[in-house]
Amino acid sequence: MIIFYRRCVKIMSSAPTKLTETPASQLVNGVARLWVDGVGAYLLCFDRQIQIGGAGGERETQAEISLLSNLSRYHARLIRSGEIWLLEPLGPVTVEDRPVVRQCLLNDGNRILLGSSVKLRFRLPSALTGTARLDFESSHRTNPSVDGIILLAGTCVLGPGLDSHITCRPECDRVLLTQRASGFWCQANGGVWVDGVTFGTEAPCQAGRVYSGQNWRFRLESCG
Numbered sequence: 654m655i656i657f658y659r660r661c662v663k664i665m666s667s668a669p670t671k672l673t674e675t676p677a678s679q680l681v682n683g684v685a686r687l688w689v690d691g692v693g694a695y696l697l698c699f700d701r702q703i704q705i706g707g708a709g710g711e712r713e714t715q716a717e718i719s720l721l722s723n724l725s726r727y728h729a730r731l732i733r734s735g736e737i738w739l740l741e742p743l744g745p746v747t748v749e750d751r752p753v754v755r756q757c758l759l760n761d762g763n764r765i766l767l768g769s770s771v772k773l774r775f776r777l778p779s780a781l782t783g784t785a786r787l788d789f790e791s792s793h794r795t796n797p798s799v800d801g802i803i804l805l806a807g808t809c810v811l812g813p814g815l816d817s818h819i820t821c822r823p824e825c826d827r828v829l830l831t832q833r834a835s836g837f838w839c840q841a842n843g844g845v846w847v848d849g850v851t852f853g854t855e856a857p858c859q860a861g862r863v864y865s866g867q868n869w870r871f872r873l874e875s876c877g
Contacts, residue, residue, distance in 0.1 A: 684717050685860065686799065687830070689811065690870035692821055693800030697873070699832055703731040703804065705767065708796050718802060722771050722793045729767055732756065733806055736783035738775070744768065764790070779816040782808045786818050805832055811869065825869045830858070843867040 683700035698717050706716035707724035716727055728744040738759045740746065746753045747766040759765075761777040765787075772790035777783070783806035795802075803809050803818055811819045812827035821828075829840040837858035839845050845856045846865045858864065860875050 684876050686797075686874045686876055687803070687809075687819075688872045688874065689819055689821065690865075692819060694798075695819060696795055696799045696802045696876075697805060697809070697830075698731075698802065699805040701733045703733075705729045705731065718787075719795060720771060720793045721796050722768070724768050724771060731759075731804060733783065733804070736806065738783070738785055738804065738806075740765065759785070778818050779810055781816075782806055782810070784809050784818055807832060811871070821869060826867050828866065828869055828871075830871075830873075837873065839864050841866045841869070 683698060683703065685697045685699070687695045687697045689695065696718065700717065703718060704716035704727050705718040705720070705724070706726045706728045707722050708715060708719045709726060714726075725744050729746050730741040730743060732739040732741060739756045740748065740753060740759050741756045742753045745768055748757055748759070748763050750764075750766075759775045761775070763775040765773040765775060767773070770791060771793045774788040774790050776786040776788060778786060785804040785806070787802035787804065789801070801819075809819065809830040810817045810827065811821055811825070811830065813821055813823045813825055814827070817827075826841050826843045831838045831840065835857075838855055839858050840855040842854055843866050844854060845852050847856050847859075848862050849865075856864065858873050860873050863870060863872050865871075
């Protein structure tokens with residue numbers, strides 16, 4: 654048994670009978686959870702429009718980013734346009750201490766205040782992709798809690814470098830999690846293993862399976 658971050662996963666010795674990528678349409682509400690061994694859990698948002706709001710009601714009716722807070726159910730909207738991100742206020746929002754009354758462009762390092770207390774930081778770690786990250790700067794978290802939020806624009810980089818969207822240990826390989834038309838794929842030059850079976854340098858991502866390589870391991874889960 655391999656100890657996986659925050660939970661135990663039994664690695665099967667036999668190869669998966671058939672490995673196909675999980676289409677984005679099969680992941681509930683445009684989001685998934687990414688558990689990265691030794692690093693943490695991340696909410697992966699992959700739609701072009703992503704709502705932010707307070708928790709409440711059924712999961713299917715909540716915002717994609719649903720926070721334990723006093724925000725309205727749909728308080729703001731993130732919109733991906735090509736390689737840029739826009740923030741549209743649906744309730745009180747400030748960016749860099751300036752009230753936002755219409756869509757505004759988000760830049761790397763921008764501080765976002767939702768309502769009177771929810772504080773987030775917008776990051777664009779890599780110049781090669783428009784994928785962004787939201788960091789928590791107040792005590793508010795999603796339920797279940799995650800360590801950060803990835804706003805996917807094609808490719809998410811996992812690795813030790815400062816240009817990684819998810820920063821891993823120094824000895825970890827650089828890993829790419831990419832959204833294609835058919836679903837999600839994992840790529841690593843050092844090789845990709847799925848449930849302990851090698852698949853070369855890339856493999857389709859199937860929700861629920863364990864993906865690993867040289868000094869890294871993760872699991873993609875539906876939030877449903």
